[in-house]
Amino acid sequence: MTRRTIAGLAALAVLVSGCGVASRAQDSDGSGGAVPGGGTTPTGPAGPIPAGLETFYHQQPNWERCGSGNQCATITVPLDYTKPTGKTIELRARKVPARDRTGKVGTLFINPGGPGGSGLDFAAAAGFVLGPALLRKFDVIGWDPRGVGQSTPVTCLDTEQMDKFIAADGSPDDDAEINALNEQAKILAGGCEQRSGELLPHVSTKDAARDIDVLRGIVGDPQLYYLGMSYGTLLGATYAELFPRNVGRLVLDGAIDPSLSSEDNNIAQAKGFDTALDAFAEDCAQRSCRLGTTKAEVLANVDKLIKDTDAKPLPGDGKREVTQAIAVLGIIFPLYVKQYWPRLEDAVVDGLAGKGARLLANADEYTDRTPKGYSNNAGEVIYAVNCLDRPDLTSVASGKAEQAKFDAASPRFGSFLLWGSLPCANWPVKPVDKPHKITAAGSKPIVVVGTTRDPATPYSWAVGLAHQLENGVLISRDGDGHTGYHEGNDCVDKAVETYLLKGTPPATDIQC
Numbered sequence: 140m141t142r143r144t145i146a147g148l149a150a151l152a153v154l155v156s157g158c159g160v161a162s163r164a165q166d167s168d169g170s171g172g173a174v175p176g177g178g179t180t181p182t183g184p185a186g187p188i189p190a191g192l193e194t195f196y197h198q199q200p201n202w203e204r205c206g207s208g209n210q211c212a213t214i215t216v217p218l219d220y221t222k223p224t225g226k227t228i229e230l231r232a233r234k235v236p237a238r239d240r241t242g243k244v245g246t247l248f249i250n251p252g253g254p255g256g257s258g259l260d261f262a263a264a265a266g267f268v269l270g271p272a273l274l275r276k277f278d279v280i281g282w283d284p285r286g287v288g289q290s291t292p293v294t295c296l297d298t299e300q301m302d303k304f305i306a307a308d309g310s311p312d313d314d315a316e317i318n319a320l321n322e323q324a325k326i327l328a329g330g331c332e333q334r335s336g337e338l339l340p341h342v343s344t345k346d347a348a349r350d351i352d353v354l355r356g357i358v359g360d361p362q363l364y365y366l367g368m369s370y371g372t373l374l375g376a377t378y379a380e381l382f383p384r385n386v387g388r389l390v391l392d393g394a395i396d397p398s399l400s401s402e403d404n405n406i407a408q409a410k411g412f413d414t415a416l417d418a419f420a421e422d423c424a425q426r427s428c429r430l431g432t433t434k435a436e437v438l439a440n441v442d443k444l445i446k447d448t449d450a451k452p453l454p455g456d457g458k459r460e461v462t463q464a465i466a467v468l469g470i471i472f473p474l475y476v477k478q479y480w481p482r483l484e485d486a487v488v489d490g491l492a493g494k495g496a497r498l499l500a501n502a503d504e505y506t507d508r509t510p511k512g513y514s515n516n517a518g519e520v521i522y523a524v525n526c527l528d529r530p531d532l533t534s535v536a537s538g539k540a541e542q543a544k545f546d547a548a549s550p551r552f553g554s555f556l557l558w559g560s561l562p563c564a565n566w567p568v569k570p571v572d573k574p575h576k577i578t579a580a581g582s583k584p585i586v587v588v589g590t591t592r593d594p595a596t597p598y599s600w601a602v603g604l605a606h607q608l609e610n611g612v613l614i615s616r617d618g619d620g621h622t623g624y625h626e627g628n629d630c631v632d633k634a635v636e637t638y639l640l641k642g643t644p645p646a647t648d649i650q651c
Contacts, residue, residue, distance in 0.1 A: 187385075188356060191223040196356035202234060206263065210234045214357065216285070216350050218341050228291035228338070230350060232282035233262040239275040244640060245387075246358045247277035248351065250284070252369025252393070254344070254524035255517030258282045259289055269366075270625060272636050277364070284374070285350060286335075286342040286520050293338060295330035295519040298512035302459060305506060305518070309464040310449070310554035321535055321561060328565040331523060339568045342520070343527045348378040352385060362387030362583075364639060368622050369393045369596055372587070376604060379579035386582040388639050393596040393622035394587050396603035398576040401531040402541065405556040407597050409549035415474040415594030416441065416551070418619050419483060429488050441470060442551065444490045453495030461495030461502075467555060469498030472505040474594040475621040522562050530570045531563035538564075576607040583610065584644040588623040588631060590616045605648070613648040623651075 188196045200212035211233050218226040237243040251261040261268060262281025283290040304323045311317040331339060355363045364387045367375035372391035379386050420437035423430055431437040444466060452460035469486050473479035486497035507514045532538055538557060545553035585608050589601025605613035616623035616631050623631045630651030638644045
């Protein structure tokens with residue numbers, strides 16, 4: 140994910156399907172009781188338990204009814220895994236029981252990405268996220284990782300502060316604009332320290348991966364079956380690095396390459412958005428759309444809108460203006476799902492006509508902004524995790540030094556990706572890890588899925604991860620949009636489901 144933007148895969152799955160997702164306030168189905176056997180099933184851990192963590196692996200959560208046949212529970216994990224007898228935090232999880240109880244394969248853990256995406260929401264939308272064969276044979280569990288949503292959350296800003304942060308000029312043209320953006324970055328970092336200072340040092344991807352093994356142990360599975368998307372691939376790969384012998388069947392879709400520096404990562408992502416926008420422009424031109432009859436003409440109109448909103452914001456919803464940053468979000472969001480491309484055309488046409496409502500609506504969906512405020516804390520979590528995971532922009536001066544490189548790589552999006560890391564220069568917690576290859580030596584096969592014109596996780600990342608894993612195999616989808624499984628490609632779906640259901644991965648890298 141980008142630093143200043145959130146790819147809400149769970150939200151996208153729900154939006155595309157039209158499915159509603161129950162919040163925790165809606166968990167109760169009115170019965171008032173626990174599920175039959177709730178709190179006593181599953182019976183406990185299988186496989187090795189790290190020393191000192193026995194209490195956490197042996198806990199028996201109370202799985203209560205929550206919504207249509209789902210079960211929800213709260214799990215306790217250490218705040219700091221180096222101090223297992225110290226303070227604890229909570230994880231909120233949702234289980235969708237397998238439809239075929241007698242022929243169940245096991246538990247499939249799913250994560251939608253982010254960092255900051257809600258696994259609770261993802262599991263609630265399991266009927267649209269997963270194919271029928273997986274729903275029949277697996278209990279599906281999604282959880283809000285530490286710091287996220289209904290688990291012990293990171294809290295930083297109120298709605299007004301977050302609105303200002305998101306609307307701030309993400310491609311500053313002079314020192315005054317850089318300083319103004321830096322002030323917003325300081326407000327975010329300071330708010331996180333003030334409201335979540337104790338939690339901030341303990342929301343790294345490695346911490347979250349250790350939580351997964353606790354969850355695996357609690358349900359009694361000897362090895363982990365897992366489907367992670369986008370950032371969820373980094374989470375899954377990190378799990379495989381920490382617990383290679385506990386890897387059962389892992390599918391990592393829309394992969395992140397953990398060996399890349401933040402600079403290389405951000406440049407690649409800027410180019411990824413360019414690639415996706417090029418595909419949109421070509422498609423638009425072939426249809427003789429309202430933005431032009433050639434690819435160049437379509438792109439020129441998009442660039443004009445980005446430039447115009449930098450000079451003068453557009454009217455939005457009567458309360459908020461559409462700044463350049465919001466316009467860019469409104470352009471990026473529809474690139475994640477090809478079915479949304481007509482919305483991008485409509486938004487740009489309106490924007491060029493001086494109307495910003497459609498762009499604002501796109502941006503609001505992207506950031507989960509509702510009329511009542513932000514529906515989750517993903518916009519805060521993405522910084523809390525990313526700034527902790529690895530070194531990033533260290534100062535305004537370092538940003539200025541890198542500006543030319545980012546502009547050369549992507550004149551359209553480079554600056555946004557560069558300066559989007561500015562909160563990390565002000566972050567109150569130092570990084571705990573650094574970029575490195577993950578081999579997961581000794582693990583079972585790990586399937587990596589990459590999409591050739593993925594806007595958020597460039598295809599090259601999937602290639603990089605699959606080839607650095609000792610037992611990685613790559614499924615390549617020739618297509619558009621973010622992630623590859625359950626996106627209408629039978630070749631991808633069959634390969635993924637055959638692996639998860641039968642344990643048989645592709646014999647070699649395959650093209651779909």
